[in-house]
Amino acid sequence: MCSVEILRTESGCERRLAARRQQAVLACVVVCLAAVLLAPVLLTGRPPGPLVVSIEFDDGLADQFSVRSLLAEHRxxxxxxxxxxRLDHPGHLTVAQLRALASDGHEIGGHTIDHVRLPGLRASEQRRQICEDRRALLALGFAVSDFAYPWGAHDSVSTELVRSCGYDSGRRAGGLVFPSCIVCPPAESIPPRDPMATRAPGSLHRSQRVPAIQALIRRAQKDGGWIQLIFHHVCDPCGEYSISRQDFSTLLDWLAExxxxxxxxxxxxxxxxxxxNPV
Incomplete structure (x- = not known):
């Protein structure tokens, strides 16, 4: 009888210990989840604000002018x-069109004189492409403060030249969540980690329709930050990197909501x- 009672007592203790271990594990899980959810508040003193989205067009392509009315409609x-x-050349925006866009409040940025891949060029040629491009745009009356690397390609020479030529920022193409980088963060920080190489999803491809773009934005909304949407052609399929005018309008409808x-x-x-932030 004594041995049976001892066994029963030990069994009861084991059950109580197991229950306490489960409670401890559950408490730990709850604390960890709370820490993850409250991290933005603890680090900044406030909950994450709304996600900042920038709509960007590269290369000064003529068909981009068709978005002028759509952007105005959606404020x-x-x-x-x-x-x-390339301004005033066939297939590209004219200076008059660019001035009309600037008069609407759109920003005009630099992208090199001839859309060249900068890494691998002599430093003197990189300087010419970056600095003379900005000087030419300034001479046309545009307030030019930001730059985008063609193809997103940059090196230490080009990033330093972007800075020394008077730009406030340079945009790469990559570094955020995209099919080619599923482990990257979903949004750039504000202010950016490196203003001379701000991160963005890659240039949007024709196969990435509105739901795919919405998914990029929804993923980034959880913690806030900044996401740059990079467009090229605006037309019914006319290139690998293109979006139809209808899809672009649908995207703006959703962004407005x-x-x-x-x-x-x-x-x-x-x-x-x-x-x-004028809002």
Missing amino acids: MHATFFVNSG ERDAGRVVVLTVRQVIRGE
Whole structure:
């Protein structure tokens, strides 16, 4: 009888210990989840604000002018990164069109004179492509403060030249969540970790329709920050990197809903880099 009682007592103790271990594990899980959810508040003293989205167009392509009316209808401004050496050339924006966009409040940024891949060029040629491009755009009357590396390609020479030539920022293409980088963060920080190489999803591909773009934004909304949407052609399929005018309009409809609900703010690159929020 004594041995049976001892066994029963030991069994009861084991059950109580197991229950306490389960409670401890559960408490630990709850604390960890709370820490993850409250991290933005603990680190900044406030919950994450709405996600900042910048709408950007590269290469100064002629068909991009068709978005002017759509952006106006949705009360949004975009950043157009153009190559000064291609303005007024067939297939590209004219200076008059660029001035019309600037008069609407859109930002005009630099993108080199001839859309060249900078790494591998002599430093003197990199300087010419970056600095003379900015000087040419300034001479045309545009307030040029931000730059985008063609193909997102950059090295230590080009990033330093972007800075020394008077730009406030330089945009790469990559470093955020995208099919090619599933382990990257979903959004750039504000202010950016490196203003001379701000991170963005890669250039949007024709196969990435509106739901895919929405998914990029929804993923980034959890913790806030900044996401740059990089577009090229705006037309019914006319290139690998293109979006139809209808799809672009649908995307703006959705962004306007998100903005009006307080989940998104649409700003130009200059507004983000300089901390300007007119809203």
